[in-house]
Every structure is written in C-alpha cells, then in structure tokens.
Amino acid sequence: MSAILPPSERLWWKQPIDKIEWAWIAIAFVWGMVMFVMMIYWHINGKQNLSNEVYKTSPELFAAKAEKFIAENTVRTETDQQIPVVKVPAGGDGYLIARLWAWYPILELEKGKTYKIHLSSMDYNHGFSLQPVNINIQVIPGYEHVVKMTPTKEGTYAIVCNEFCGIGHHSMLGRIYVK
Amino acid sequence: MATTYRTCPISGLQFEDQAEKLMRWNAVAGVLALLAGGITALLVILTRWPAIKLLPADQFYLILTAHGVDMLILWIIFFEIAVLYFASSTLLRCRLAAPKVAWFAFWLMVVGSIMTNVAIFQGESTVMFTSYVPMQAKWHFYLGIILFAVGALIGCGIFFGTLVVARREKTYSGSIPLVTFGALTAAIIATFTILSGAGILVPTFLWAVGVIKEIDAQLYRMVWWGLGHSSQQINVSAHVSIWYLIAAVVFGAKPLSEKVSRFAFLLYILFLQLASAHHLLSDPGMSAEWKVLNTSYFMYFAVMASMIHGFTVPGAVEAAQRRKGYTNGLFEWLRKAPWGNPVFSGMFISLVSFGFLGGISGVVLGTEQINMLMHNTFYVPGHFHTTVVSGTTLAFMAVTYLLVPVLFKRQMILPKLCQIQPYLFGISMSVLGLVMMGAGTLGVSRRHWDMAFSGAPFQYEWPGAANLMMGLTGIFGVLAVTGGALWILLVVGSLLFGKKLDGGKVSDRPTPIPASTPAAAAVAHGSDHVAVPGTVVLALLLFVCFVLYYFVNWKYLSEVWLLS
Ligand code: HEM
Ligand SMILES: [Cu+2]
Numbered sequence A: 001m002s003a004i005l006p007p008s009e010r011l012w013w014k015q016p017i018d019k020i021e022w023a024w025i026a027i028a029f030v031w032g033m034v035m036f037v038m039m040i041y042w043h044i045n046g047k048q049n050l051s052n053e054v055y056k057t058s059p060e061l062f063a064a065k066a067e068k069f070i071a072e073n074t075v076r077t078e079t080d081q082q083i084p085v086v087k088v089p090a091g092g093d094g095y096l097i098a099r100l101w102a103w104y105p106i107l108e109l110e111k112g113k114t115y116k117i118h119l120s121s122m123d124y125n126h127g128f129s130l131q132p133v134n135i136n137i138q139v140i141p142g143y144e145h146v147v148k149m150t151p152t153k154e155g156t157y158a159i160v161c162n163e164f165c166g167i168g169h170h171s172m173l174g175r176i177y178v179k
Numbered sequence B: 001m002a003t004t005y006r007t008c009p010i011s012g013l014q015f016e017d018q019a020e021k022l023m024r025w026n027a028v029a030g031v032l033a034l035l036a037g038g039i040t041a042l043l044v045i046l047t048r049w050p051a052i053k054l055l056p057a058d059q060f061y062l063i064l065t066a067h068g069v070d071m072l073i074l075w076i077i078f079f080e081i082a083v084l085y086f087a088s089s090t091l092l093r094c095r096l097a098a099p100k101v102a103w104f105a106f107w108l109m110v111v112g113s114i115m116t117n118v119a120i121f122q123g124e125s126t127v128m129f130t131s132y133v134p135m136q137a138k139w140h141f142y143l144g145i146i147l148f149a150v151g152a153l154i155g156c157g158i159f160f161g162t163l164v165v166a167r168r169e170k171t172y173s174g175s176i177p178l179v180t181f182g183a184l185t186a187a188i189i190a191t192f193t194i195l196s197g198a199g200i201l202v203p204t205f206l207w208a209v210g211v212i213k214e215i216d217a218q219l220y221r222m223v224w225w226g227l228g229h230s231s232q233q234i235n236v237s238a239h240v241s242i243w244y245l246i247a248a249v250v251f252g253a254k255p256l257s258e259k260v261s262r263f264a265f266l267l268y269i270l271f272l273q274l275a276s277a278h279h280l281l282s283d284p285g286m287s288a289e290w291k292v293l294n295t296s297y298f299m300y301f302a303v304m305a306s307m308i309h310g311f312t313v314p315g316a317v318e319a320a321q322r323r324k325g326y327t328n329g330l331f332e333w334l335r336k337a338p339w340g341n342p343v344f345s346g347m348f349i350s351l352v353s354f355g356f357l358g359g360i361s362g363v364v365l366g367t368e369q370i371n372m373l374m375h376n377t378f379y380v381p382g383h384f385h386t387t388v389v390s391g392t393t394l395a396f397m398a399v400t401y402l403l404v405p406v407l408f409k410r411q412m413i414l415p416k417l418c419q420i421q422p423y424l425f426g427i428s429m430s431v432l433g434l435v436m437m438g439a440g441t442l443g444v445s446r447r448h449w450d451m452a453f454s455g456a457p458f459q460y461e462w463p464g465a466a467n468l469m470m471g472l473t474g475i476f477g478v479l480a481v482t483g484g485a486l487w488i489l490l491v492v493g494s495l496l497f498g499k500k501l502d503g504g505k506v507s508d509r510p511t512p513i514p515a516s517t518p519a520a521a522a523v524a525h526g527s528d529h530v531a532v533p534g535t536v537v538l539a540l541l542l543f544v545c546f547v548l549y550y551f552v553n554w555k556y557l558s559e560v561w562l563l564s
C-alpha cells in the first residue's frame, strides 16, 4: 500500500523510470507543444482571431460616440420601441451598446464586407453571443473593444446576452441584419 | 494537550483523537453543504428544463447563486479540509498541530458559510458565485466568503504544521507518502488561491460598504479567476490523491514510479496559477500574447501532469492486479476488478469521466481562439460538471464508503444501494455534462432563465436540437440529483443507524510507521517490474479522442464569421 506509506525505496528519486512512462510523458509533452503552436499558427493563418484593439472608456464617452453614429447612419426604425436600424458604412465603424437590458441599436451589415464593431457596456458585464453563428465575446464596462467582423452569410442574426446581468437578462436580445 | 491514538482494526489506520473529531465535523459540514447544493441543483435543473421551467426568474438566479456557492465553495472545501487532516495526521500517524486553532478555523468556516447563505436567501445578493463587479451584493455576502476563506487558510496552516510535527517527532522515516505529497500540493495551491481571493474580495467588501469608490471590472475578473481557477487545481490535486489512496487501499497498488507521480504533482504547483487566463480568453482587456502564453506554457504543463496521473493511476491498478495473477489478455485485470465495491467503482468512473470528458473539453475550451465558440455558453457548466462533479465530487463520495466504517465506526447500511450509487450518480452526471456541452455547442447560454426570451423586442428560435439537448439535460439532471440524494441518505443513514463497529485499541502515544526494511525494499524493487499494456491501450484511446475532438473544433471555428 505504498501510496499511503513512505516510499519503500528510500532513494525513490534515483529509481529508473520505465520506458512506457517516458513514452507517455513524451507524447503528452509533444501534444502540448502542438496545441501551443496551433494557437500561434491560427494568429498567422487563421481567419478567426479576437481583436486586441481595446481602449479604456466610460459609459458617457462611449454612449456619446454611439449616439453620433446612430444619428448619422439610421435607415429606419423597427418594433414598437422604435429601435433604430443603423447601416454601418462598408469597411467603417459601427457601435453597439450593451445596457440593462438591450443591445442597441440594430445593425445592418453586408455580406463579405469588413466592419469595425465597437462594443462596450453602460453598466454591468454583458455577453455578446451572436446566434446562430455562435461567436461569444465578453463585454465589460469601462472598456471599448473594437472587433473586426466579416459576415459570411446573409440573414437575420440574434445577439443573446450570455453574461448574467440581472433580472431582465433573458430579455436582452439584439439583432443584426446581413444583406 | 493530552490526546489519544486509536488504531482502526479494519484498516490499520491510526487516528489521533482531535484530528479524528475535526475530520468528522468538517466532513459532516461538507455533506450539509452538499445537501443544500443538491436541493438547489434540483430547482435549477427543473427550471432550465424547457418543458417545466419551475421557478420565476428572480428565484432562479437566487437559487443558482446559492448552488454555485454551496457546491463549489462550501461542499468541496469542507471536505478538502478533512482530506488534509487525514493525509497529514492519519497517514503520518502523528498528532494534529494546534487542534484548538483548527477548531477555531472550523467554526470560522461555519459562520462564514451561514453568513453568505443568509445574504443570498435574503434576496439582495443575487450576483452568482463569481460576483463580477459592478454588480453588487450585500456586504455580508462577501464577508461570509472572506471568513470562510480565512478559516480554510488556517486549515492549510494546520496541515503544514502537522507535517512539521510528524517530521520532528519522527513518526515516519524517509519521505512522506505520495498521497500526503498530493495533499501538500493541494494545500500549497490553496494558500496561493486564498491569498488571491483576499486580494479581490477584501476590496470588494470595502466597496460594498462604501469605503472604496470603484473597482475596475476587468481587473476584478482577472484577480477573481486567480482564485476561481487555481481553486480548481486544488480540487484536481485532492481527487488525484484520493485516486491513489483508493488504488492503494483496494488493490494494494503502488505507484508505477514515485518520481513520475511526484513530479506530476509538482507541475501543478509550478504551472497552474496563471491558467486563470483561460477564463478571460474572450475578454477585451488582455492581449493575445498574454492569453497564448498563459494558456499554453502555464496550462499545458498542468495538462501534461494530469495526463501523467491519468496513466499512472490505472497503471498502478493494472500492475497490482497482474501481480495477483489476472494476466490474461489486455483487460482481465479490469474485468476482474471489484466492480461491486463502491469505493472502486466510484473511483474508476471518476477517473474515466474526468479524463475523457472533463479533461478533453477543458483543454479545448481553454484554447484561445476556440474559446469564442463556447465562452459563457452551457458548454462551460457542462465541462465543469464533468471535472468537479463526476471527477472530484464522485471521488469524494467513493472515499467516503471507505471512511464511514473507519472514521465513523459504522457499517454502511443497505449495501446493495451502496453498490448502485456510484453508477447512478457517475453515469448520469457524465451524460448530463455531455448534453450540456451539446447544448452549449449549439449556442445555448449558461445562467439564462428563458430560452424563449419573453419580454424581448424580437424573437429568436433555437435550433430544435438545442431544445432536445436541454430536455435531456433535465432528465439526466434529475437522475444525477437522485444519485446524489441517495449518497446523502446512505451516508447519513449509516452514521445514524449503521451497525456500530469496534473502534480498536486506544493508546496515549502514537505508534510510528515501521521503517521499511532494506530487504522489503529490495523485494519491492527487484521482482517488481510488470508491464501495463491495458493501460497503454486506454491512454492511447484517450489521446486519439483528444486529438480528434481538438481538431474538429478548429474546423467549427473556421466556419464562423471572419474575425480579426
Ligand atoms: C447533483 C446534481 C447537479 C446538477 C443536476 C447540477 C446542475 C447544474 C446546472 C444545470 C447548472 C447550470 C445552470 C445555468 O448556468 O443556467 C449548474 C451550475 C453550477 N453547478 Fe451544478 N449541478 C449539480 C451538482 C453540482 C456539484 C456537486 C457542484 C460542485 C461541486 C456544482 C457546481 C456548480 C457550479 C459552480 C455552477 C455554476 C453556477 C453559476 O453559473 O454561477 N454542481 N449546475
Ligand atoms: Cu446583458
């Protein structure tokens, strides 16, 4: 019962390691290296990497920028709440506000065009969860995250909030149109 | 302080009086927390089951906060303190250092547990166990956790002190046993963990009472996960130690190589701390370099350590069985294992579920870019229910079948049900984890009350398969709760009504562990080499699953919108 007794061989660190154990350690090590290289490889050659462009901001600053963007680019409003649908200029900047409990405004994008979408929260943490694509990004108050996105398919997409943000969390559903 | 030592006639283990009482009380407190966690689990699962949707939204989030706290913090850590005392005082056959302080620590943990639960159930602290700022709980939510953590930290101190006592009083010779070494790993990581916890929860508490004005939301997440992630490493060290313990007790198995197993524990200490990064992979505030470094350099060495244990534990069992003559074919040793003994079956299911489900899903989830496919989805709780539940919790349940007769001097009641319990809990929990991961792969959110988004300005229809997965989550969740409830009934029932067993001889001085004679050591070493082909096959199977699943996820990732 030696796992619960002091090692019977006092100089246990001088015992040779069995070949098969070495082989398994080597496999585990090499596999770790492969996984390490894979992440770097994807940064170089992959097409889905989370942007590193981030600025410190405040809710007021971010809201002001977003309001300006909405005022300049709104094409129509939708639903009883008159939520603006804002066409993001191709290759340009779009702003998406996360707040209790809405994603604001509705964005309209074109397939194959690349956009810089600025994300920030006005209050708590929120979770940007684009469905049914299933891309998930944490949205944190005080940080403006500029994510470059290129939609690959037309359709109507939902933005679910997947970070708990209080009692209305489940009703925090946003929308993106891709034409 | 005068104390006595009891030598258990069943196991030959020697219990010091104070340590024994502390182990019992800590274990019982843990079981009570598990009971609270189990009741909340049932309410959570019945609410997330779309066909039932039991609770209203506010109660659901409150209950989910309680579930996370009672399970992950209270149940697991109370039990771990008992394990630490066992691995030091009992295995080294010495008195516990400073028992009065240990009792103080215990009561501090009890007071903290009650305080936090009171805060949660009063209703204004529904912030989940992660309590991300700026969402704010009442002050006693944080204070309770702080008191609990201080108690746990003192418990670790008692453990270190006991190792010193044993060394000074020469109750053993040579090196500490492997299981104690594993517990030492756990305690060292726990110390780091609790200090990071203090680093974030103390300011948060001050913020809740109005002394501090603001806490940066990203900084909070980073320091909090220094606590949250490393504490999972405590759990892994603890349950791996228990795997070795059970292999030793049930089979008389000895580690294939002390050096390899200890080295693997050491890797946990060296490399897991900053893997907290893998909770922040989809966060804005950290650079890609930081994320890649912390998830690979720091995490993959720990993954390597787990892969090593995943090989050496079954390897030790196989070697022991082959020595007993079960040498036919690749798997006679496994077929002829005592599958009717819940200590073994629980341990083995824990090992398989942790390795194949928890381990693989965790590494995939912790890959920088792939994380975007799963962050905050139901995949995440799916993953950790196959690590900390069908892994750690099941290992703790299994070792309890061993400890009730030995530590509480009671025979387990209803042995037939004891036999079934690990299968019921382990298998349903593993399937639960799988279907939760399935739902998460389809996008379903964690911590989310309503898949129909009532009150939202728009509609979104989840794919049919997602609803199916959530229905299965409900069914297997209820089965898992049944398995957990059965364990509590069996344990509590045995403590109250089990046949009383003879406690064994009591003496007022410890009997040291006999030093292994050179002859015995030579025997153990010389004739010892046994090949373990069955374990090699199992390990390769694990590896193949791992590689396939890993690359399948890169394939999924390559199909989503382009991001840069
Ligand atoms: C007994 C059966 C159990 C069932 C059926 C169960 C079920 C669940 C479910 C469905 C969730 C996800 C809820 C959501 O995100 O909407 C959850 C969350 C969680 N569970 Fe369990 N669980 C069980 C046992 C345990 C145990 C034993 C532990 C810990 C040792 C545990 C720890 C947690 C934690 C930490 C969370 C996350 C809470 C949060 O998101 O804040 N669970 N559980
Ligand atoms: Cu939200």
Ligand SMILES: [Cu+2]
Pocket (backbone or CB within 6 Å): A126, A127, A161, A162, A163, A164, A165, A166, A169, A170, A172
């Ligand atoms: Cu939310």
